[in-house]
Amino acid sequence: MGFPKNRQQLRSMIALAKLARGVSTVLRIFGVTIPRDTLDNAIRIGEEVLEVADRFNATFAERGWIACGALNNDAARAALDEADSGHWREADEVLAASWAPGIIRIELNKMRRLKCFESRAQLAVLALEDYEAGRYHACVPVVLALLDGAAKDLTGAGPFRMSLQTTSKESFLEIGPGFAALMKTMSAPRRSTRADRTDVPYRHGIMHGTDLGYANKIVAAKAWAALVAFGQYAQEHLAPTELPPSTLLEVLRKSAATRQELDAMESSLKNWAPRSESELARIVSAGQFEPGTPEAVADAILRAWSKGQYLLIAQMSSDSLKENPNGLAGKLKKNIGIAPRGLKITAIEDSGPSAAWVSLVAGDAETSSEVRLRLLHMKGAEWIPRTIVGGQWIIHSLWPLEFLASDVTRRRGAGEGA
Template sequence: MRLMARVAGLFSPKVRESWREVESRFAIVQEIKMNISLFSERYVPLGWANYDRMSSQVLAELAKCGVEHGEQLLTQHHLDEQTLQVLGYRFHSAQFQPWAAIYERAIERCKVEDWLSTVALTLIIIDGICTTNSGKHPFSGGADAEVFDTQTSGTGGLAEALKVLGATRRKLSEDAIDAPFRHGVVHGLNPNYGHPIVAAKAFNLLQATVDYFVSMKDEAQRLARAEEEQRPGSFSEIAASMRRTAELRAAFESWQPRPDRTSLAIDETCADLGDETIPEAIAAKYLQLLKKSNYGALAALNVDYPQRSVAYRAGQLRKELKGLRVLHWTISSIRDTSASSTTIKVDLQVEVAGCRDEFSGEIRTMYADPSFEPMVRGTAGGQWFVMPNLTTDLWVKSVQLGAQ
C-alpha cells in the first residue's frame, strides 16, 4: 500500500499530500495506543482504570512524567469541576438515573472537600450500577465479562482496577491510604481514607464503570438487532410489513398541505382547539402549559433526540425559564411545511422581574413516533411533538429583559 502510494506520488502532488495526512493520522493513533499501554503499565497497579472518555491530552502528559507527578495530574483531572459535570450528564439517562441523587450529593461533598463522604457515596453508586447491570458485585466478577469496542474491557480496564481495589484488608490500620480499597472503606478497616487522591480514584473507577456498562448495553442491543435481522420473517410478518409500507406510501402520496392561514387571532379564549390530532391544537396546549409554568407537561411534548428523562428535561426548562411569565399568547398564522411538520407563528406578552415586553416567535410541530422519527401526519403510531426552539428563544428574551 505504501509503495503504491509513493509511486503514485511521484506523479501527483495531491497524492503525496493526501498520503502525508494519512501517515500523520496513523502516527497520532499509534501514539495514543502507546500512551494507553504506558498508563496501563504504570497506573493500573496503583488503582487507576482506563476508560473510553479518558482525555488523550492527559494520557500524553502522563507518558512524559514520572509516576508521582502523574498521580497528581490524574487527581487534578478527576476532581476537576468540568470533568465531574460531564460525568454527571450520564446520570440523566434511564440506565443510570436511579443513582443521580447520590451522585449530586457526592459532588456537593466533593466541592467542600469532604473526601470521607465523597468516597463512600461514589463506591455506593459503583456497587449499585454493577450489581444492577451484571447481577454480580463489582469486586466479585461483576465486570469480568469481555465487552467489544471499549477501553474498559481487557488490559488496563475496569476489571484490573477492581482487582487492585478489591484486595482484602483483614486488620484495622489507621495509616493513610491512597486508594479506595473496598474492604478498607466499607468495612471500616482503613478509616484514614479522607484524601483527594482517594476521591479521585473513586471517581476514576466510576467513570470506567459507567463506560463499561454503556458499552455492554450497546453490545447486547447490537447482537439482538443482528439476530433479529438474520431471523427469517414469517409469511404473516412479511405481509404485514408490505401492508404497512403500502399504507405509508399511500398516506405520503395523498397528503396535501392545507392553505396557509394568516392574520389569525387564536388565543386561550378559543374553544375549538381540543382536537390534538391537529398541530395547532398541540401548539395551543403548549402555550397554555407555558402560561401555567407546567414544565413537566412541556418537557413531555418537546422533541428530545437523546431521549433523556422527562424529569431531567423539566428541570432544565425550569432553570432556563425561571423568573419568566407568559401573560398572554396568540396564534397568528399556521403553515404546513411538510407531511410531518407544521410551523405556527405566535405572539406573546411576557414579564421578567416586573418588566413586560412583546415577543414573536415560532412553534415548529412534528408528527413522529415515540423515538421522534418523523411520520406522515395521521398515520397510526404517531403523535404531535414540539421542537424546543420557542423555549430557547424565550430564555434569550428572559436574559435580555433581566439585564434591563
C-alpha cells in the first residue's frame, strides 16, 4: 500500500466514512447497508497512513528520505520501528529494499508527461539500468543531475542550496511536505575529501568528487526516492500544462463564454507566434521593455525589490490569488530580504501564447547567480493568450527570488571565508 498522493482528499474520505458510520441506521431505512467493519477498517487504515506519513518526514528527512505516493506504507512503518530502536542502518536497508527498479520504472513513465522531465526520460532509463545491475557509482550522479535540472526547468532555480533558510513554513522554497528539509540535507557542504562510506546522497560531495564512498544501494535508493518525490509534487502542484487551443475553447464554452470571446480567442491563438531570438536579444541588450510584456513585469519586480516595495512584488505574483497581498508582502520581506547587487535581465523566452521565461542574474563577477522567472498571462485565475485585452502578466513562483537572494549571500560568504 502506498502513501496518499493527496492528503486532503484522504482526510475527506476519512470524514465521509465517519459520517457514514454515524448515520448507518438511517441509511438502512433507505435500503443502504454498509458493514460497520468495512467503515472501521477504512477509517483505521486512512488514519494510520496519515500518521505514518507525518512521522516519516520528521524522522527521516535529515537522513535523506522523504514520504511520497510511491513509498510503501509497510516498509515505512517497519523503518519507523527500527528508527525508534535506534537501528538507523537497518531502517535504511528496509526502505532501500522497497525502492525496487519496477516501482521506479512505473514512476518514471508517469514523469515523462512533465515538460521539465520529458527530454530527460531516456537518460533516466539508462540510469535505472545501472541501478538494476548494481552499478550505483554510475547511476547516483545521473539521478542527482536529473533532479537538479528538472527542478530548475520547473521552478526557475535548482533545488540544491547550502543556505540554512529552507525549513521555515513560510519559505517559498518549501515546495511540498518535507521536500525543503530533504534538499537541505542533500545540499550540505562537503568540502573535505572523504573515502569512508556515506549513506546520504550529498549532492555537492558526490558531484564535486569529495564524497567517494557513495556507491551503495542505500544512497542510490535515496536519490531515486528524491527524484520520484519531486516528480509527484510537480505533477500535482507546480506544473500546469500549457492549455492547447481546443481545450481552452472547450473550457470557455462550458463556462458560457460569449461567441465574441470565442472568436477572439480562436483568432489570437491562430495568429500568435513567438518573437524571434534576435528580436528578444535586441530587447535585452537595449534594456527597453515595452509595457504589457512579460519582461516589463519582470523588470518592474526587480525595481520594486531594489526599492523594498514588497507589496508591489506580491501583487505581481500568482500567490496573491491564494492569500492576502499584505500578508504575502510580509513573507517576501522576510524570505527575500534586501535585493542583491547587480540585478538585471539577461534573456527572454516566449514559451507559449500565455507563458514566458525571463532569466535574471544578480551579484558581481565572483558571486553571481542566475535564475529564471516563469510569467503567466492571466485574467482572474485563468490563463489567456497575451493578445487578449484585459489580461496581465504575473510571476508564477516566488521560489527563484528567494533562491537568488540566498545563493548570492552564500557565495559572497564563501568568498569572504576563503
